[in-house]
Amino acid sequence: MSLKHILLGELQQPKSGYDIKKKFDQVFSNFWSAELSQIYPQLKKLTEAKMLKVSDAGSSIGPSKKVYQTTELGITEVQKWLIEGPQQNPEKISYLAQTYFLNTLHSHQQKLDFMIKLSKVIEEKYNFLNSAYQMRKQQEVNYPESLDDEAFYNNLTLLMGVKKLKAIYEWSLSCIKMIEKRV
Amino acid sequence: MSLKHILLGELQQPKSGYDIKKKFDQVFSNFWSAELSQIYPQLKKLTEAKMLKVSDAGSSIGPSKKVYQTTELGITEVQKWLIEGPQQNPEKISYLAQTYFLNTLHSHQQKLDFMIKLSKVIEEKYNFLNSAYQMRKQQEVNYPESLDDEAFYNNLTLLMGVKKLKAIYEWSLSCIKMIEKRV
DNA sequence: CAGCCCATGTAACGCGTTACATGATTAG
């Protein structure tokens, strides 16, 4: 049930469905994803529930745009969600399921290949997130104390991604070494 | 599309739907979850697709039981899945979404409370996984070299869980410290 | 005999993805 709350949270600063999608791809990807075909109907639903308000900002340049903004009722809903405490959702990690059943492949080389590929995939993700994090860090003189509240909490999620991916990347490297020893 | 492959992978050793559910709860929870209402129809579907075979092992004691086992066709399917390389599925982590929008709460104490609760939740998960891991480690004289292939790859997933949760737990502790400084 | 675990399933509903449909603007 988090898409609803993410939309309400993000639309405290008004934007369109299309803008939100970009935010999902560029910023939220660390902890959530959604398609436009899921976003638009949700926006409609939340508007009907009076948690969002719309204004048509078409006309001037570009195609007509619907700009949404969270209402007081919507903000209350976000606060409820936060006060209820941390939501735990079951993790689904396909590549770990694959690792679990890796011995179904009979060739030692194929098992090793899988882990090498996995390691590269994780390395890329790590590099991507880490460079985003380092950039932020260097822009601030007195990081993280100098950040305002909003940027500070945004940043904690980025920091988590970096630390988690670092641990997973190191795990994948140790896996490769262990598998290599098992010839 | 992983439930299918997890069932096919796990049923290389024959068991019932109910047995599989226990495995999900006790072992796979680290990387996947599923309800019985999802498992039973999948087993039926995979049996129709000739990737599983059933035998009624009712009679003797307890209620009648259907025991499923992966066929050659099913094993080939698992191998295909593994050879295609690591599957990346988008992560959805509700509590990180909540962290991102934590500044929607105006009270500093409420923000801190959220992070303290989160830290406790993560600590519990970490302790649970880590004790499972330590037990395994101590049972083996020459860990992990002494493990057979199946146990070895099973174990890599456990190891990943431990390392990841350790990193996340440390992150949550550092978050508490940083938030405390921001009074 | 009450409550729990074993054991299998169906139904309703919501979440999420892929594909389809439409049309404007902008950059090469």
Added chain:
DNA sequence: CTAATCATGTAACGCGTTACATGGGCTG
């Protein structure tokens, strides 16, 4: 003029959860 990006939406389908329905066996 063509391709990409901007912009909004619907339809079909599959995945996943919660609730419901049924019944046997075991333990206190």
